[in-house]
Structures are given as C-alpha cells and as structure tokens.
Amino acid sequence: MTSTLKGITLKGSAELVAEFFSFGINSILYQRGIYPPETFTRVTHYDMTLQLTTDPKLKNYLTNVVSQLKEWLFECTVQKFVLVITCLETNEVLERWQFDIECDKSAKEISAPREKSIKTIQDEIRSVIRQVTATVTFLPLLETPCAFDLLVYTDKDLMVPDKWEESGPQIIDQSEEVRLRSFTTSIHKVNSMVAYKRTDSA
C-alpha cells in the first residue's frame, strides 16, 4: 500500500477502488437484505462500522470478482461496475447499482504518484458508503426473494478471462434513477448511482 507515501500510484489507486467495491457490495447486500443479516459480521474500516459477509460461497465469489476487477482497474480498462439485483420469481431486474469508473489512462505512462492523500480519499469513500446506507429510506422494499449479479463494463479489446462470460446490460424497464456521491483517487473517478424499478403506487 501507499499509505506511507504522500501521493498515490496507479497500483494503490486500483487497490483502493477495489477495496471500496468489496465493502460497498457487502454493505449493499446487507442493506438490501439479499442475504440474511445473521450471515454478516461487523468490521471497522474507513473509521466506520461495516458489515462483511461470512458466507463462504459468497466470500469466494467476491474475492474472485474483486481481484479480477483490481487487475482491470490497474489496466484502466473498466468503464462501469454494476451490481444487479434480480427477482428470482419473475427474473425481473429490480435494482441496479452502477459505478461509473473514469480512468486517467495517462497514469499508465507516468508512474509518478499523484498529490492526494489516502485520508481524503477514504473520507470521500466513507461518504459514498454512508449515502448507500441512506438510500434504503427511499428504495422500494424487496418483497420477493432476490439474487444479485456483478457486471463489469470493459473495453471491447479486452481478452475475456476464464470463468467470465459476456452478459446483457440487465437494464430495468421503467426505472427511476438517483445519482449518489462520487469520489476520486485522482487516477480513478468513481461516480455512483442507483436505478430501481418504478412501482405503480409511486
């Protein structure tokens, strides 16, 4: 990690963003009740308590995805990272947590660290996760059993690795979108937003 340094490198940025995704996914899964709350454990990170899953299968899946994502972040080939929540009964997409990633590709050539402290970045990340937690107040309740999937929008020229395959964008029919906060490591800028299915009553 670059925590001892003043600035931030591409590698450190990729790691920070991947870490953010790991925690963000965990807290979304906890907040939205995709997995039962008793399978989560409390962890203090970013100076706040976060929920981490203890489900071995889910853990394995998340580490797989996040490590691959970290590689892509390092290569600056990721455009979007999306968490899709699907209703199991109707196979309908109910929620889409989208994280647009703007990569500063010039960081690949210039290896000099950027002038931004880890502390400020983590502050930004914390506020994003707080907002994710707060979105529960306006998102419609998930009444049916749901499952989630993680989509990664990458550059077209990327080699598809083993265990990965192409997928549809899983767009919600008739959705409401809410933009959330964003944060930047000065190499990767992450804009977060959530789109959810508009209910008839609303």
Place this chain on the structure above:
Amino acid sequence: MDLEDDTTVLTTLKSFNSFISRTDPPQRLSEHSAGPANLHNQYKRSMELLGAAEQVKSKNRYLQLDQEKKQMELSHKRARYELERTASDSARDLEHEVDRNQDLLGRIKKLEERETEAAKNLSEQLTVNRSLRKNLDGLNRKLEERDTRLNTSNQTISSLKDEIRELKQKIQNQDSAVSSQTLENQELQEQLDLQRRKHQEVSQLCQSLQAAQTSCSEHIIKIKELERRLALQEQDFAIVKNVKSEVAKVPDLEKDVKRLREENAFLRESRENCSLLKEEVEGLRRKLERTEKAKEELVNMELEKERLAEKLRAWENIGQSTGLNIRKPEDLSREVIQIQQIEISLKEQNYTLNSRVRSVERSQAELRAELSQQRSKALDEQKKREAHDALVRRLQKRVLLLTKERDGMRAILESYDSALAPTEYSPQLSKRLKEAEEVLQRTQNHNAEMEAQLTKAQEETGTLKLQLQTVELELESLKKQQASAADSSSSGTKEEVSILRQKIEDLEAERQRLEQQNNILEMRLERHNLQGDYDPVKTRVLHFKMNPTTAAKQERQQDVEALREEVTRLGKLVRSLQDGGAAVHLQDDSGVHAASLSLPPSKEVLDLRKQMESSELRNQRLKEVFQRKIQEFRTVCYVLTGYQMDITTENQYRLTSVYAEHMDDSLLFKKGSNGSMQLMETEFSKTLGEMVALHLHHQKSIPAFLSAVTLDLFSRQTTV
C-alpha cells in the same frame, strides 16, 4: 519365572558356600607352616600338634560341617522362607486374581445390566420410533387429506368457474331474451295501441249504434204518435171540414207567415252579423292590446335609441376630439391596430437607432482612440521638433564660435603675416589657412545640412499637424454624423441593418433551439447512461460465470423440479387412494406409507349416516305414537273411571273427578317406598272425612273410596 529365580538364588548361594569353604583351608595352612624349631619337640610337638591338628582339623571339620550344616539349615530356612514368601506372594496373587475375577464378574454383571437397559432403551426407542412413524403416517394422512381437499377445492373452483361461465352465458341469453322481449313488448304495445284505437273506434261505433237505436226507438215512438195523430187527424178530418171554412183565411195567414219568416230570416242574419261584429270587436281589442304593447316597446326602443345615439355621439365626439376617422368601434380597433403597428415599427426603429447609436458610439470610441494616438504622435513630433530646434540653436552657437575662432585665427595669421616675413612662412601659413578654410567649409556644409534637416523636421511636423487637423476634422464630421444618425438615418442602411438584425435574431433563436436540443439529447444520453446503456462498439459487459444469480436460479430450478416430482407422486397416491381398494396394492408397491392409510370409504359413512337418520326418524315416530297412545289411554281412563290422573311431582298423583264441583277439587295420592298409595290432605279431602274413615281406614280400599266419592259427587250433581 519365580522358580527359575529361585534356582538362580540357590545356585548362587551354593557357589557362595563352596567359595567360603574353599577359602578357609589355605588360611590354616599358612598358619601351620610358620615355625619348625626342634625336631623332637618338634616331632612330638608335631605329633601332638598333628594330633591336636587332627583334632583341631576334625574339630574344624566338625565345626566346618556344623557350620555347613548351619549354613545348610540357614539356606534351607532361607529357601523355605523364600518358598513361603513366594507361596504367600502367590496366595496373595491368587487372592488378587480372585478379587479381580470378582471385579470382572461384577463388571460383567454391570455390563449385562447395561445391556438389558440398552435393550430396554432399544425397545423404548423402537416403540418411540413406531409412534413417530405413526405420527409421520398420521401427518402424511393429513397431508393427503389436505391434498384431497385442495383438489376438491380446485375442482369446486373449476366447477364454480364453469358455473360462472354458464351463468354468464345464461345472463347473455337472458339479456338477449330481455331485448327480444322488449322488442316483443314494443310490438305488443304497438298492437295494444292499435287495439285501443280499434277499441275506440268500436266504442264510437257502439255509441253511434246506441244513438241509432235511440233514434230508432224515437222513430218508433214518432210512428206511433203519427199513427195516433192519423187517428186524431181522422177525427180531426171532420173538424178540418169545419176548419176548411176557416181555410179561406189561410192565404192571409200564409202571407203573414211568409212575412214573419222573412222577418225571422232577417233577424237571424242580423244575429249572425251581431256575432261577427262581436268577433271583430274581440279581434280589434286584441289588436289594440298588441298595439299598446308595441307602443311600449316603441318607447323602450326610442329610449334605447337615444342612449345609443348618445353613445354614438360620444364615439363621434371621441372621433372629433382625437381627430381620427372614428365612426365605429371597428374604426377604433383598426386605429388601435394601426397605432400598435406604428408602435411596433417605431420600436423597431428605436431598436435600429439604438443599434446605430451603439455602432456609432463604438466608432466614436475607435476614433477617440485614434485621436489619442494621433495626439500622442503629434506630441512626439513636437518633442522632436523641439529637439531639432535645440539642435539648431546649438549648431548656430557652434557656428558663431567657429566664426569667432576663424576670425581669431585670421587675426593671428594676419598678425603673423605682419610680424613675419611673408616668404619664410607663407607656404606654411597658406597651407594652414587652407586647412582652416576647409574646416570652415566643412562646418558650413554641416551647418547647411543641419538646417536642411531642421527644415525637413519642421515640414514633417507641419504635415503631422495637417494630418492632425484632418483627423480632427474627420472626428468632427463623425461626431456630426453620429448626431445626424441619431436624428435621421438613411433608409438603405436601415433596411440592411434590420435585415441583419433579423438574421441575427433568427440565428440566435436557432442557436437557442439547438442548444435546447443539445441539452435534451445530453439529458437523454445521461439518462441512458444512468439506466446502464452502453455503446456495444466500444464496450462489452462481462460477468462471472458462476454468479449468485445463476446459482440461485439453478437451485430454484432444481427445487421446482423436485417439488414437481413430489406433486406428481402425491397426485398419483391421491388418485390411487381415491380409487379405493386398489390403493392397498399401490401402497405396498410404493412402500412409503405402508398399512397406515386405511381411510374409511365414503360409502360406508354414508350408509351409517342413513342408518342413523332412519333410526332417528323411527325414534321420532315412536315418540309421536307413544304420545298419541298415552293421550288416548288417559282419555279412556278419564271416561271409564271418571278420574283424570296427573303426575304433579315424582311419586305424587292428582286425581280430579269428572263430577267435581270446582276445578280445584282434587285428591292427592303419594306413592310410598313399598308401593302402597297414601292419601294426602287437600281442601277437598278435608270435606270427605267420613268416607276416608270408612273406606280407607276401615276397609283399606282406595278404589272403593274413589267410587264412593264419584257416587257422592254424581248424586250431588244430579240432585242439583
């Protein structure tokens, strides 16, 4: 083991003893070999010694043997002790072994007990297992029942749906029927109307017929009258003859009649005329009313007209006051429109003028800037000129100096010339003079040059001044133009300006439109982006193959399949159960719910129910029959014995006689515990003291007492 040990001990002991025995003689030998003194003595002594020695030896030997024996005894003792010890040890071991054996036996017993307990537990468990299996079977049965109920409910639902469909069809049919009936109803009503009309016609005809009949009867009456009259006339005929004489007078009378008829006609005419006139009068009155109304209206109209005229006059006045051609409101509106148009055009003019003013101001500012530039230039030029002037003055001063120098030099030369001989120094002097003159010439040339430069500079300044003036003039002219432009502007430029302005406005509007469109498109793009849309040319969407969604979906699929299988299995089971007898075989085949399913067939239940109903019905009938019979029996008893018997309370009977004088006169009997009847005291029984004493106390016969009472009462009634 022990034996071997013992042997080793013994052997070691033996060897030890042998060792001891062996070691002893050499010692003695060494003692004996010490002193050989005199031979005799020595011999004697030796003999003595030998004897003594032998004695000693034998003693020794004895001692030795004794010792040996002792040792042997000791060893024997030791051995015995050892043996005893070993024996005790072995005994102890044996005891130990026995104890252990007992322990083991105890343990075996315990284990046996445990085994029995375990067996008991096993049996208990088996029983529990059996009960659980029963429970399970019961639950299965319940489940099946529920399934059957579900199926039945489903069937009922489907049947209800069918019913609903049928009902809907019925409703439709009924609707159509209703519509047809309404149509029929209408037809019937039409027919009814026709019938009514006919009926009316018929009734009219009836009325006419009745009228005809009445007229007919009248006619008959008339005929009769006429016949009577004829008879009268015949009677009168004679009278007529008498009258004939009077007939002569008839013409006169006829004349009179004619006259009177004429008069009558005239009067009738006059009456008709009178009615006509009346009608006319009525008509005229109405006309009058109408005319009065019209007059009122006319007055109103006139008032209105005056008002309108005033208004018109006001309008005209407005027209006159404003000096415009306003006669009507249209004119005014037209005028207003014109004014608005003029205003618009004026506004446009104003705008154009403003723009012109702005442009002129701009040009003015430019000119000002130019002017300031020119002024600065002029200042520069002036400065230059001043510098030149200074230069000129300096040069003039130098010229003066040079001329003075020259004069001085000439004076010096002249003084030299005068002082010295011209031949000695003349060439030198002339040379120097020439040089000086050349210098002078040069300075003069330089001076001239400088003067030329000065003039040039002056000329330049003059031209600059001229330029300045022209520029100022230009500025003034521009200012004037500006001023004039404010007042009036040439039409050509105006048109051009307006066209350009229009163009600019159009372009501005288009720009705004495009901007809006751009904004909209950007927003749409943003929205699409938010919704997760992507450019398939540049981007591809990837996801992990074994993601939770697909896993969950697969799991779900498997669950669904498993449930479906179960449902089909259960459905089969249910069907087999419904089939009844065949179920047993199927159950045996499936082997899942063996022997536990023995639902009573519904037929049996129905039979039982029927039986129960029939038995209840029989009961009911029997009750009715009994009641009837009891009633009959009671009435018969009453009629035959003359007593009505009622059971008031348990074991108490009230008897009321047919011939009782009062309704309350009754006898109360109580049945004793041994079956005997006893008379209870009542108001009525108090009056029968004698009979009670005679029949009950004396004869002890209740029927006799009752008969006596009956007879008594009967005799009382008949005597009365």
